[in-house]
Every structure is written in structure tokens, then in C-alpha cells.
Amino acid sequence: MKRLFALLALVGAVGFGAPAWAEEKAAAPEVAVAQVAEAAPAMAVVAAAEPAAAAAPALVPNKGDTAWIMVCAALVILMSIPGLALFYGGLVRTKNMLSVLMQVFVVFSLITVLWVVYGYSAAFTEGNAFFGTLDKLFLKGVTPESVGATFSKGVVIPELAFIIFQGAFAAITCGLIVGAFAERAKFAAILVFMVIWFTLSYIPMAHMVWYWAGPDAYTDAAAAEIAGATAGFLFQKGALDFAGGTVVHINAAIAGLVGAYMIGKRTGLGNVAMAPHSLTFTMIGASLLWFGWFGFNAGSALEASGGAALAMVNTWVATAAAALSWMFAEWILKGKPSMLGAASGAVAGLVAITPAAGFVGVMGGIIIGLLAGIVCLWGVNGLKKLLGADDSLDVFGIHGIGGILGAILTGVFVDPALGGTGVYDYVANAVAPFDMTTQVISQLWGVGTVVVWSGVVSIVAYKLVDIVIGLRVPEEEEREGLDLTSHGESAYHH
8 A cells, every 4th residue: 555655754743745736627627637846846746636626616726835846946046056166167168168058048948848848748647657638738738827735725826837847857957067168068969968868768768757636636545445446656656856856967977977977078077287277166056055945855845734834844954954065075085175176065965865855854954964964975976987977067976976875865764763854655654654765765766767767868869969960079179168169159258
């Protein structure tokens, strides 16, 4: 029966599950399936539940919840532009600053359009365990009156608010990938790769982890059996991901690592100075990421609630803990604390707490942050040397290793005995008995699936793009810099 439990937990009376999205119809309003939060940015799926009784009053969104999700969506957009763009831009050489800004900015725009055209429909409608349908192609049938469920029974928010919130998640995920092959990839190749990868890796992972029929579908054991069979593959496996540890971070990191291998190392690596050209921009970018991440994680609760507050506090303290642990570890190893180390540690903490934010207690969040700073420091140094890939901006070392660490530790610190919220059973309307071994195994299912899925899709996508367009710019263009050779502009004129 454990696989029938809705996978998201509650704090007190607040439920953390995947929101149910449905569009209201004149005669018979539907309360449909929803999203599972990281369970990543709260990623929900759209599935239809049983029509409400004709006499039942239509559910009306609370204005506070609506305002909260809209603000959080804007914060997630801020994470990409300008947050991620400045963080990455400061880490490359002066001659490539504008190219990185351009890549993040345009990838964000591209994925935004694709999300509305078909991405949302394929991720958050009921199809099979891996993909939804195209029933909501071009947002067909979605109106200002359409609503979707949250993690509490009988509580809804406007579907359009959910759409932009989830779309911002999809866009930043694709943007994260470009850091792995910065300073050497063709702009056209990046765009074509993103279309393929978004379609075949991001969408199915979002569906697998976050799609379910929503809390209102879990009325009794029989109904739960039916609803559970319509959920995404990893949701059925019991994997918890409050805001995107698997869907966003590990997914993007694997794509980046594969790209670093297939595109090859930067010309002159090891012989030419490749130090970051502006740690000032990197620090500003990291700070904007931290600020926007409150929307990313706390917004995944889908309500202005105590659960959102828990996710917000964990995002605050885990990030601070990781910045400190990375800095002190580096200080011990290298003799000096660095701004780059503190900023990198902060991002590592943000990544690691993402899958756990709404599930673990505050002390669990601090422990996850402290471990993330140290483990990810090893990821960008020792592990990077072992792998031998030129992951330019350490996408795998931070997002991959941090995401894996956070996903696994979610299964540990969600334990109520360790201050976590536990796993909520929407049939019993109470927190279910907790088995740590079972939950960690479920988390490993999530990690293993995304590593294999994203890896295979990425290899195929890069190969296709290489055959048709070519992945890498010519050596002379790389030496001159992508700002001028790819875009005819310079970031600076001095």
C-alpha cells in the first residue's frame, strides 16, 4: 500500500504533495491532477479526477495563494535572467562574457515558448508513466477560470499561475547546461540541442517525478489504487523531489557532462590562463540565485503556508551552511578562503536542499548544507580530475553531485524521528509509518533513472546535432572569442 500513498508530506495540517490541475467546465468542474514539488520547483502534473457532483460549489483560489505563486514564478525567472547569466558570465574570460549572457538569455526565451506550445501539456496531463498527452497543446482549454489543486485537499490555485511557475523551472534547467561547454560551442548547435533535450529528457522526467492525480483523488484505498496507476513512473516508485533535485539539477548536470566529453576540451586548457574575468559578477549572480531560489523552493509548496515557510527557512540556512563549509574546507586545503569558493558553496547548498526543502527539519537542512559544501568541493576538484572532462563551469561537480547528495539525504532526513515531515498518506489523511530503508531505495530509483535517461538522450541529441550542424566552433574563432566571432559584439569597450 505504500506506493499508493501520495508522496508529499505535511507540516501540521499542511500537505505537501503534487498539485492536481484541472480545467473548470460549465456543467461539471474537474479537480484534476497536479504537480509534485521537488519535489523540484513544485512540479505538478495535470490529470483529471472524477467530475465533481453537479451541486458542489466551484472551488475558488485564495488570493493570497495566487499572489504567492505569481511572485515565486517571477523570482524563478530572476534566477535565470540575470542571476544565472551573471554567475556564469563572470566565470568565463572577457572575450566570452557576452556569448554566455546570450546563451542563457536566448535559451530561456526558447524554452518559454516551447513550454507553452507543447511542454506543459506533455508534462502535466495524464498519459502513461513517462509522457503526458498533447491535449493542452498551445494551452488549449486553459482559461483564467481554470484551476488546479495544491497539496491540500479542496485547495486550488489558477492553472495559469502554475503554468508560468513550472515553465520558469523548465527554462532555467536548460540554461544550467550551457556552463559545462562554455567558450567553445556553436550557438546554433546549442539551440537545436536544447529543443531535443527539453522534449525528450526534461519533459518526461518532470512527468515521471511530479505527475499524479492530486490529493482529492485519494479518497479511499480503491480510489488510491486507480489514481496511483495514472501517476508518473518515479512517483509510483515513491521518489520524493520537493523542487527538482532530479528533474532539474541531476538532469541538467548529466547533459552538461556528456556535452563536455563530446564537444571536447577548450583550446589551450592547461597552457593558457582561463581564470574568471569578474568574480564581482559571479558574486552578484550567486546572490541573485540565492534570492530567487526562495521562489524556487518555497513556491513549490503551492500555497502561502507553513510548509512554504519551512522550505524557505531551509533554503536560507542550508545555503549559508554550505557557503561556510566550502570556504573553511578550502581555507584549510589551500591556505586562503576565496570569494569563488564561498559563492560556489552557496550554489551547492541551494542545489542540495532543493529536493528536501519542504520535507526536512531545519537541523536536517543545516546538515545537508554542511555536507554539500564539502562534497561538492571534492566534486569540482578531485572528481573532476578523475572524470577528465573539461566541464568549464563545474555544472556536474555542483549540480550533479549536489543534486545526488540532496536526493539521497531527503530519504534520510524526511524521517519524523529526525525532524522531518514524514510521508503523508492522503487516504488516511495522516502521516504514514516511516521506513527509511524503503524511502532511500525510492530516492535511488530517482537518481539512477535520471542519470541513465538524461545520459542516453544527451548522447543521441549531441550526436545528431554534430552530424547536422557541428558542435564546436573552429579553433581560430575559439581563440579570438565567441563574443565577436559568434555575435559580432563585445561585452566591454575599454
